[in-house]
Amino acid sequence: MSExxxxxxQAxxxxxxxxxxxGRDGAHLVLLLHGCGSNCWNWYPLGKRLAERFGDRVHVVALDHRxxxxxxxxxxxxxxxxCAQDxxxxxxxxxxxPATLIGHSRGGWMGAYIAGRFxxxxxxLVLVDPARMVWPSLEAADAFYERVGRGLGPFDTFDDAIANAKRAHPLAVWSEDRLRGLRFGLREEGGKLVGKLPREVLAQLRAARVxxxxxxxxxxNVTAPTLLLVASTSDERRQGEKLAYGSGIPGTEVRFFHTSHYMHVDAPDDIAATVGDFLARRVDALAVAGA
Structure with missing residues (x-):
């Protein structure tokens, strides 16, 4: 189950x-939704630990978004x-x-949208350091998407891609799992490494939020039990933007972690334990209900 x-x-x-x-037939479905510029392999540390804890009682799927x-x-x-319909x-x-949605950054923003609309x-619903709902300024939005764009290369070597990523996320833990996710997001083109995410798609992702x-x-409208995980290393305004989800969703459980924005990769054991305890209540309740 670990790999x-x-x-x-086709959906x-x-x-x-x-x-x-x-998992086994009828196992509870857990969908993992990644952030802007990321991919399914950045969920590997959490997905592996949830599979090991719950065995065949859950079916964990980390998606690459369109x-x-x-x-x-x-x-x-x-x-x-x-994107919600996807x-x-x-x-x-x-x-x-119904499935449990676990979303990081933009994936958390999308998970909250889905849970509220449908x-x-x-x-x-688990929101892992979710993206802000409203940009404080156009300049802030531009700075963010420019940083994501720099991660698309082109790079002469993978070491160059790593160096760029470390400059963009100086507090992140650069484990082998994190490096694998970075590498999966790149492809070779003309002797260079470039992001699999096309720049014209990034522009559309920006337009959808700005x-x-x-x-x-x-x-x-969210009725699902909700867990909100917040990185305490971000500044007060950024933490407030994340906590706004908890203010809007009734009964949200909030937990803080002293990690970077990529908490599920920085501290996978701690995050998996917290998410696993939350998920256990859903799985156990469904088992009692016979669902």
């Missing part, structure tokens, strides 16, 4: 790639609603029951 398999699912009109730790990793990269379809179409293919589809608050208006 995942590749999975490719919502595109092929979506991911890695999975497959345009990312080894999923298809159509030229359009990067609005919140289409996730829901995967859920429908894998189970006829509450009956979500059994549990002009309006797509998530906040739906938070009060």
């Amino acid at each position: 995942p398999s590749d999975i490719n699912i 919502n009109g595109i092929r979506q790639h991911g890695i999975e730790w497959r 345009g990312c990793g080894d999923s298809e990269r159509p030229s359009t379809g990067y609005t919140p609603d289409v 996730v829901l179409a995967v859920r429908e293919q894998l189970t006829d029951r 509450p009956d589809e979500v059994a549990g 002009d309006s608050d797509e998530v906040g208006p739906y938070l009060a």
Whole structure:
């Protein structure tokens, strides 16, 4: 159970790639949603630990979102609603029951959007240092997407890509698992390494978030038990932007960790223990209900 398999699912009109730790038939589905510019392999530390803890009682799937990793990269379809339908179409293919969504950064933003727009589809929600719902300024948005864009290269060597990533995320722990996720997000082109995420897709991801608050208006509709994990190393304003999810979603459980934004890679044992305890309550409740 500790090592995942590749999975490719034709859903919502595109092929979506991911890695999975497959449980028994009827196992509770856990979908892991990555952040902007990331990919499914950045979930490996958490997915592995959840699979080891729960065995075949859960089916853990870390997705590459459209345009990312080894999923298809159509030229359009990067609005919140289409991206939500991607996730829901995967859920429908894998189970006829609500799933637990665990999202990091933009994936947390998307998970909250799905749980608010389609509450009956979500059994549990974990937001791992989620992306801000509203940008404080256009300059802040530009700085973020420019940093993501620099991660797309081109790079002469993988060492150059690592050096760029370390400059962008100086507090992150650069484990072998983190490096594997970085490498998976790159491809060779013309003797260089470039990001699998096309720059024109990054521009559309930016456009989907800059002009309006797509998530906040739906938070009060979330009915799933929710766990919010916040990196305490970020400044007070940034922490406030994350805690806004907890203020909007009734009954949110909040936990702080002294890590970088990539807490699930920095401190995988601690994060897996916290998420696992939360998930255990969902799995146990479903077992009692016979679901």
